[in-house]
Amino acid sequence: QVQLQESGPGLVKPSETLSLTCTISGGSVRSYNWVWIRQSPGKRLECLGFAYDIDNTNFSPSLKSRVSTSVDESANQFSLKLTSVTAADTALYFCARIKGTTGTTRFDYWGQGTPVTVSS
Amino acid sequence: DIQLTQSPSFLSASVGDRVTITCRASQGINTDLAWYQQKPGKAPELLLFAASTLQRGVPSRFSGSGSGTEFTLTITSLQPEDFATFYCQQVNSFPPTFGPGTTVDV
Numbered sequence: 001q002v003q004l005q006e007s008g009p010g011l012v013k014p015s016e017t018l019s020l021t022c023t024i025s026g027g028s029v030r031s032y033n034w035v036w037i038r039q040s041p042g043k044r045l046e047c048l049g050f051a052y053d054i055d056n057t058n059f060s061p062s063l064k065s066r067v068s069t070s071v072d073e074s075a076n077q078f079s080l081k082l083t084s085v086t087a088a089d090t091a092l093y094f095c096a097r098i099k100g101t102t103g104t105t106r107f108d109y110w111g112q113g114t115p116v117t118v119s120s
Numbered sequence: 121d122i123q124l125t126q127s128p129s130f131l132s133a134s135v136g137d138r139v140t141i142t143c144r145a146s147q148g149i150n151t152d153l154a155w156y157q158q159k160p161g162k163a164p165e166l167l168l169f170a171a172s173t174l175q176r177g178v179p180s181r182f183s184g185s186g187s188g189t190e191f192t193l194t195i196t197s198l199q200p201e202d203f204a205t206f207y208c209q210q211v212n213s214f215p216p217t218f219g220p221g222t223t224v225d226v
Binding site: 044096108111 | 152207220
């Protein structure tokens with residue numbers, strides 16, 4: 001049974017960099033593709049950054065200049081960095097596993113989410 | 121980005137009711153659509169993908185249909201554990217996007 005666990009600082013000051021980590025158990029980070037998603041109060045779910053086949057990454061166009069992702073195979077982790085944060089980045093952040101190919105893609109396992117507040 | 125709308129936004133229902141939620145895409149997405157259920161304080165859980173394929177372990181009272189721009193999620197007999205918010209997600213075009221959600225409550 002795959003389990004994902006997000007970890008992060010909880011509180012970040014405006015203009016600083018948010019760093020989150022997703023630790024994967026019950027499966028290898030190498031074997032699948034991964035995504036970070038956030039959910040702001042009253043707003044819809046939003047995909048932020050992706051990792052495909054460990055070496056390939058992609059990002060939401062709206063956040064592309066501020067988002068990066070990385071995979072640490074030795075630690076079996078998938079990470080997110082979001083720079084120059086503002087109050088608008090306050091949200092519940094999830095990591096999830098991507099399964100399937102064209103036409104059958106889905107996010108089949110999710111972490112429980114980690115809340116992030118941007119405030120001075 | 122492909123925009124998704126859902127109707128209704130809120131649905132009042134009772135145990136045993138048949139419930140239907142509609143998701144519409146701003147452009148055709150074939151059957152590249154998934155449905156998720158989210159309960160308060162929890163992560164979304166996958167219900168269906170490819171518009172109509174039931175995720176392993178999901179009860180058969182959940183079903184999905186549609187293609188192109190209009191999709192439906194149906195719960196044939198609502199159970200107490202089904203009260204939640206439901207989201208559709210398109211995976212046809214990058215980035216994947218979600219609908220605004222439909223809350224099913226008493």
